[in-house]
Amino acid sequence: MRLLLVATPFWDTESPAFALVQLASYLKQEAPWLTTTIVDFNLLAPDLHQALEGVVEGIHPRYFHWGDAFAALDEPAHATPDALLTADKIRLLVDVMAEAVLRYDADAIGFTVNLATWFLTLPLMEALRAARPDVLLIAGGPHISLLDEVARHVALPGFEARLAKLSLVVVLREGEATLQDVLSVWAEHRCLPTPIAGAVHFRAERVSRGPSRPPVQNLDTLPSPDYRDFGLQTAGAFASVHVELTRGCVNHCRFCSDPGYWGKYRRRCAAKVRADLAAVRPATFAGVLRLADSGFYPGLRDQDQILEAFASLRPRATWSAYTTARGLTPVHARDLFAAGCRLLSLGVESGDDEQLARMAKPCSPDLALTALAAARDAGHQTEASMVVCFPGETRSSLARTLDLVDRIGSATRLKVFEFMPAVFSRFVSSRPAQWSTYFSDTPRADAVCVGPHVYYHPPLYCDPAVRDRAYDELAQRGLRVDGFPRATALRRPGMEKSP
Numbered sequence: 001m002r003l004l005l006v007a008t009p010f011w012d013t014e015s016p017a018f019a020l021v022q023l024a025s026y027l028k029q030e031a032p033w034l035t036t037t038i039v040d041f042n043l044l045a046p047d048l049h050q051a052l053e054g055v056v057e058g059i060h061p062r063y064f065h066w067g068d069a070f071a072a073l074d075e076p077a078h079a080t081p082d083a084l085l086t087a088d089k090i091r092l093l094v095d096v097m098a099e100a101v102l103r104y105d106a107d108a109i110g111f112t113v114n115l116a117t118w119f120l121t122l123p124l125m126e127a128l129r130a131a132r133p134d135v136l137l138i139a140g141g142p143h144i145s146l147l148d149e150v151a152r153h154v155a156l157p158g159f160e161a162r163l164a165k166l167s168l169v170v171v172l173r174e175g176e177a178t179l180q181d182v183l184s185v186w187a188e189h190r191c192l193p194t195p196i197a198g199a200v201h202f203r204a205e206r207v208s209r210g211p212s213r214p215p216v217q218n219l220d221t222l223p224s225p226d227y228r229d230f231g232l233q234t235a236g237a238f239a240s241v242h243v244e245l246t247r248g249c250v251n252h253c254r255f256c257s258d259p260g261y262w263g264k265y266r267r268r269c270a271a272k273v274r275a276d277l278a279a280v281r282p283a284t285f286a287g288v289l290r291l292a293d294s295g296f297y298p299g300l301r302d303q304d305q306i307l308e309a310f311a312s313l314r315p316r317a318t319w320s321a322y323t324t325a326r327g328l329t330p331v332h333a334r335d336l337f338a339a340g341c342r343l344l345s346l347g348v349e350s351g352d353d354e355q356l357a358r359m360a361k362p363c364s365p366d367l368a369l370t371a372l373a374a375a376r377d378a379g380h381q382t383e384a385s386m387v388v389c390f391p392g393e394t395r396s397s398l399a400r401t402l403d404l405v406d407r408i409g410s411a412t413r414l415k416v417f418e419f420m421p422a423v424f425s426r427f428v429s430s431r432p433a434q435w436s437t438y439f440s441d442t443p444r445a446d447a448v449c450v451g452p453h454v455y456y457h458p459p460l461y462c463d464p465a466v467r468d469r470a471y472d473e474l475a476q477r478g479l480r481v482d483g484f485p486r487a488t489a490l491r492r493p494g495m496e497k498s499p
């Protein structure tokens, strides 16, 4: 049986979609009767662009990259790239991808779905269903899991019907074992007669929902990622690849979806990490590794052995990681640097202690400054992320954040986000009654689109004047807030109507 795993384009990244490599490696170990191929359109993005160039007038060379689209247009921060993505361009992109996918003549096609690519993935699946009524279509990943979670709390007219037309099997959250079960049953019966744990089958008759599946208990049972197989290298050499040491997070910040999505914090043992690094090293031609972990936390058990494994990579590879200020001492920062780490990203979030307490963020402005200084002194490049307009934000809390921004200075790259409630976060989970005010199927002028036919109305959690000030003050410091400020409709062409 032939399985094709697909990622639709959004970034022109040089690292293959880790989720797909991870799933394919798992299936190679557990279901050797399958032949799996990966098509990552992110890696093929330049070719796709070439295919479209000249056909659609004025297409942006990197239309799939929001950040660049903003920069190229020189638009204010709240402009959307949708102007670049007219219905024609989306259609053409989908047709080009569908043609490429159909050439593989797969029995089953799995898509990794996230927020940014859903608007391409859905029409692509529809094109494939029209061409291949017999093929098994599967979708998994954070965004489709989120949409399903929303649909269970709030009526989303059109959502189920559209997925039912596709006869789509959605794999929720961690995908390894569920995907294997779906494919095994399909291989035997060419249909899914009974519900499968962790999966939802959207069908014309009725939705068939399996019981939830517990997370992988022991991460050491998962194989090392295999970047040399699955046909990926037809896309060329990779400048970097991802590895994964842990799933989940030791913290539980209220705004963050990661702990809710992954469940219990789990980690691979040092011996497995060594094996992973040995496995991926030959694929990293430029020698850059990235950790897919939510965070690499100072003071892990086995940490010395893990760092030793990184340090012993020959030829030397560099890597980057998300981490926390708490515990990032000068010694730890130096140990990380000695092990090849060169970029540390820290969640700093706010300069106001009360806001940090409301966020349940284990940080303080002093701790952040000390940790960033320790990281820089050890030689790392540093990044810090901040969240503005979290509930409770006032002029004075904002002033303290701006003060921290100034004290951090330009040696650290700052990323600022406007707070938006995230599904799976503690903030949203504790307010089920408010779901319907967050999500709706009816486009509104102030709506933010999180996927076809699901609109998110960002409520404002602080005085609008405070938000305006945040945007203005940060702009004066050369910083752009990543969010949907003063949201105009983010409607994509053709998405105004229900299916």
Ligand code: B12
Residues within 6 Å of the ligand: 008, 009, 010, 011, 013, 015, 016, 017, 018, 019, 020, 022, 023, 042, 110, 111, 112, 113, 114, 115, 116, 117, 138, 139, 140, 141, 142, 143, 144, 146, 171, 173, 174, 175, 176, 179, 242, 244, 256, 257, 258, 291, 292, 293, 294
């Ligand atoms: C590394 C990373 C990236 C890298 C990815 C590099 C790469 N080549 O893989 C880069 C920097 C490119 C990136 C970009 C973006 N990212 Co990102 N990223 C992550 C991060 C930190 C790790 C992802 C990962 O590899 N995890 C490990 C793998 C094994 O997990 P996984 O991808 O979730 O896959 C598992 C399951 O979800 C499921 N699954 C996934 N796909 C599929 C497919 C099938 C068929 C099946 C059956 C199952 C399945 O099974 C997998 C194994 O268990 C996560 C946060 C996190 N800790 O998970 C955010 C995260 C995935 N990113 C996120 C976002 C928003 C983005 C961007 C949109 C950011 C932006 N605004 O530009 C872009 C979109 C890029 C794109 N092409 O779509 C969000 C997604 C939220 C959502 N609702 O979709 C996350 C969850 C962070 C967050 N909490 O907000 N990202």
Ligand code: SF4
Residues within 6 Å of the ligand: 249, 250, 251, 252, 253, 256, 257, 258, 259, 294, 295, 324, 347
């Ligand atoms: S924001 Fe960072 S530290 Fe907090 S829960 Fe999320 S991943 Fe963990």
